Amino acid sequence: MTSPLRLGIAGLGTVGTGVVRIVQDTADLLSARTGRRIEITAISARSRGKDRGVDLSAYAWEDDPVALARRDDVDLFVELMGGSDGPAKAATEAALSAGKPVVTANKAMLALHGQALAELAEANGAPLRYEAAVAGGIPVVKALTEGLAGNVITRVSGVMNGTCNYILTRMEHSGLPYEEIFAEAEGLGFLEADPTLDVGGIDAGHKLAILSAIAFGTQVDFDGVQLQGIERVSIDDIHRARDMGYRIKLLGEARRTDAGIEQSMRPTLVPADSPLGQLEGGTNMVVIEGDAVGQIVLRGAGAGEGPTASAVMSDVIDIARGFTLPTFGQPASSLAPAKRANAVTACAHYVRLMLRDEPGALARVATVLGQAGISIDRMRQYDHPGADAPVLIVTHPCAPVDLSDALSGVVATGVVRGDPVALQIQTP
Ligand code: NDP
Ligand code: HSE
Numbered sequence: 001m002t003s004p005l006r007l008g009i010a011g012l013g014t015v016g017t018g019v020v021r022i023v024q025d026t027a028d029l030l031s032a033r034t035g036r037r038i039e040i041t042a043i044s045a046r047s048r049g050k051d052r053g054v055d056l057s058a059y060a061w062e063d064d065p066v067a068l069a070r071r072d073d074v075d076l077f078v079e080l081m082g083g084s085d086g087p088a089k090a091a092t093e094a095a096l097s098a099g100k101p102v103v104t105a106n107k108a109m110l111a112l113h114g115q116a117l118a119e120l121a122e123a124n125g126a127p128l129r130y131e132a133a134v135a136g137g138i139p140v141v142k143a144l145t146e147g148l149a150g151n152v153i154t155r156v157s158g159v160m161n162g163t164c165n166y167i168l169t170r171m172e173h174s175g176l177p178y179e180e181i182f183a184e185a186e187g188l189g190f191l192e193a194d195p196t197l198d199v200g201g202i203d204a205g206h207k208l209a210i211l212s213a214i215a216f217g218t219q220v221d222f223d224g225v226q227l228q229g230i231e232r233v234s235i236d237d238i239h240r241a242r243d244m245g246y247r248i249k250l251l252g253e254a255r256r257t258d259a260g261i262e263q264s265m266r267p268t269l270v271p272a273d274s275p276l277g278q279l280e281g282g283t284n285m286v287v288i289e290g291d292a293v294g295q296i297v298l299r300g301a302g303a304g305e306g307p308t309a310s311a312v313m314s315d316v317i318d319i320a321r322g323f324t325l326p327t328f329g330q331p332a333s334s335l336a337p338a339k340r341a342n343a344v345t346a347c348a349h350y351v352r353l354m355l356r357d358e359p360g361a362l363a364r365v366a367t368v369l370g371q372a373g374i375s376i377d378r379m380r381q382y383d384h385p386g387a388d389a390p391v392l393i394v395t396h397p398c399a400p401v402d403l404s405d406a407l408s409g410v411v412a413t414g415v416v417r418g419d420p421v422a423l424q425i426q427t428p
Helices: 014-025 027-034 065-070 086-097 107-123 140-147 162-174 178-187 202-216 235-243 305-321 361-371 400-412
Strands: 005-010 038-044 076-079 102-104 153-159 225-227 246-257 260-271 283-290 294-301 349-356 376-381 388-395 416-425
Touching (some): 005 305, 014 027, 038 305, 065 086, 076 305, 086 102, 086 107, 140 294, 153 202, 162 178, 202 225, 235 246, 235 349, 294 305, 349 400, 361 376, 361 388, 361 400, 400 416
Parallel strands (some): 005 038, 005 076, 076 102, 225 260
Antiparallel strands (some): 153 283, 246 260, 283 294, 376 388
């Protein structure tokens, strides 16, 4: 048997302790599968004294993750601290610069610095792997870089943030408003330390940008993701969508268009009877479309100790086996800057607005939309006790960018209160 693979793990929170557990509990299985012992030699976290529910007494401790990454008895650096910059990035760079492989679950770091890190990894001949960074336990990075490598990928879509799917499905089942379910999710510890990462669509946008880079052979372009969070989705929106046969999901879509790569992460009405429409709670789903394979649907736990540690271990095992791949599935130097095509693909939209209930108000809205080339498919005004009338409009397919401009014109008429809410209806 070859020499052991010695891990240095920085970050001993939910994911880090999960990885320690797998290494400790399945040592024989791991060596049978890889032909090497996989051992932990050194660890790092913020607080040394914290009880983490696993025995860490055999491992050397480093306060500084960068020092951990540089230790001579660490062959593979496992970064599980999080944060796009700071110690996570510094320690990852230190390991790669020393020619050591890195495994990370850090989608924020990869979404913002993926290209530079991939170049550093390749310059030093050190693999950088991140299966856990996207959709937790679902092996979607492997699916794209390996299983579907013979396809021209045309579209990657899906639900990639479990917290948002939990909030939206709980609202629907309980009939309670967003604010109450948000507080419930916070109480259950589901939300990131900065909740806007989840509910603002940023976390899911990071994941989509990573998948998009692999799928289309472009540099990661997180700034090119059109982001819209779930904060303005109301319980009424959920009920009205359901009445029309839809459910609302925070849906990510990256597609190859004639104009370039289009990436969006936003609340979207999807058919209730589709696989995405049936997704409940914190589960994730990724749908991949390739020219040869057709459509692939992957579904599973997108977060949590076991699922995420499972994904980290798949990368560790690949490295133990000596299997390597360029970071985004092809050499970093061959990744083209992404040509952005923002909000060009036409789709139907659900638009909710509060209209001043006075003569001619509805006509002015219809006129502005018509002048902008937005065609109304369905329209309904709901019962209302006060002076403002809730109006729901479903448009015929139009480019989101055109609708957005048209709604600015609607607001400028002065007949609506507040900003309209516009949600896309999924294009098949
Ligand atoms: P946690 O907050 O549970 O754990 C973070 C760990 O990093 C803690 O042990 C913390 O130390 C340590 N840490 C933080 N800052 C420093 C620092 N400056 N120096 C040394 N150690 C530090 O995070 P998770 O385990 O949930 O997440 C880890 C990574 O995995 C993140 O990138 C996250 O986005 C990603 N991820 C997480 C998923 C999940 O389900 N939790 C799913 C998919 C990806 P201490 O414990 O002492 O405070
Ligand atoms: N906050 C993320 C989610 C954790 O809710 O899906 C996993 O990345």
